[in-house]
Amino acid sequence: MSRRRTTWTFVVLVVGLVIASILEICIGPMGIPIRQIVPDTIAYVTGQHSTDALVVGAIRLPRLLVALLVGAALATTGAVLQAVFKNPMSDPGVIGVSSGSAMGAILTIQLGISTTRLWVRPVGAFICGIGVVVLIYRLATVRQRTNLYALLLAGVAVSSFCSAIITLILSLSPLQTMEEMLFWLMGGLDGSNWSEVLLLAVFVFVSLVVFLVIGWALDIMLTGEEHAEGVGVPVQRIKQLSLAMCALLVAVCVSTTGVISFVGLIVPHLLRGFVGSTHRYLIPASALGGAILLSLSDLVARMAFSPVELNVGIVTACLGAPFFLYLLFQRQRAWQRS
DSSP states (O other): OOHHHHHHHHHHHHHHHHHHHHHHHHOSSSOOOGGGHHHHHHHHHTTOOOHHHHIIIIIIHHHHHHHHHHHHHHHHHHHHHHHHHTSTTOOTTTTTHHHHHHHHHHHHHHTTOTTTOTTHHHHHHHHHHHHHHHHHHHHHEETTEEOHHHHHHHHHHHHHHHHHHHHHHHHTSOHHHHHHHHHHHHOOOTTOOHHHHHHHHHHHHHHHHHHHHTHHHHHHHTTOHHHHHHTTOOHHHHHHHHHHHHHHHHHHHHHHHOOOOSHHHHHHHHHHHHHOSOHHHHHHHHHHHHHHHHHHHHHHHHHTTTTSOOOHHHHHHHHHHHHHHHHHHHHHHHHHHO
């Protein structure tokens, strides 16, 4: 990809991020003029809690930041998983990581320990999420080669198992707890707060730094693992680190917003056509693209059937499921031609 095209892609993404952020804050049952965003934010920070300041500072701004951070996290996780498994159809939702993390989060709710500490739910989600990653990777890999269809089948099987466990827990739970658990299954940003923003910001920042540092290794691994090992890349360590960081990031996202599918599938696949497969460009581009996609999806979820609010996971699923089927159809046609 030409440097000029890559530069313009980032310019468009940054402008799109600014526009999406403004729309997310301004549009709602109570409209906020653009010129009031900064004054209302300052008023909220300084303790002048007028109605507009509370709407911006306590509701819409943390919700926007959670959407941006989770969107960036899911998209970059998708880009890394696609490099590790060497296929464009890998995604935290498709290969079962999201379902495993949701099962872990729901288990902490059922056991009554999720409200004791902010970190308990992410830890439970991470333990189950990393377990799912290891299991699927083992099932789909033979002689250090990952089979695409084995990966998808393993993801479906493990997701079905996790869904069965979740359904069992739901059926044994009281109504109030069941309603809380259903939130994690559909994915939503309502109720976002500044504690979640801080938690997500730390993990997303650290993960992005790690992904950028190992980006050169992921680039070489795309040419073949044997070649990568021949030039000194510690392939197995890079894989283990990548999968662990992806599982951790997805776990934190799921524990905060519930299961939001297909962001990690759509964004990296589309942006790869504009910035190429070099991860020092693809990872930050995916972060920006994921943030834009999830913030706009949340806007649609809030306003499409206003005053009724949809879960944002429904919107991303409506976008991602047809896209996934299109990719699967394209891969099948390519396989038949070969």
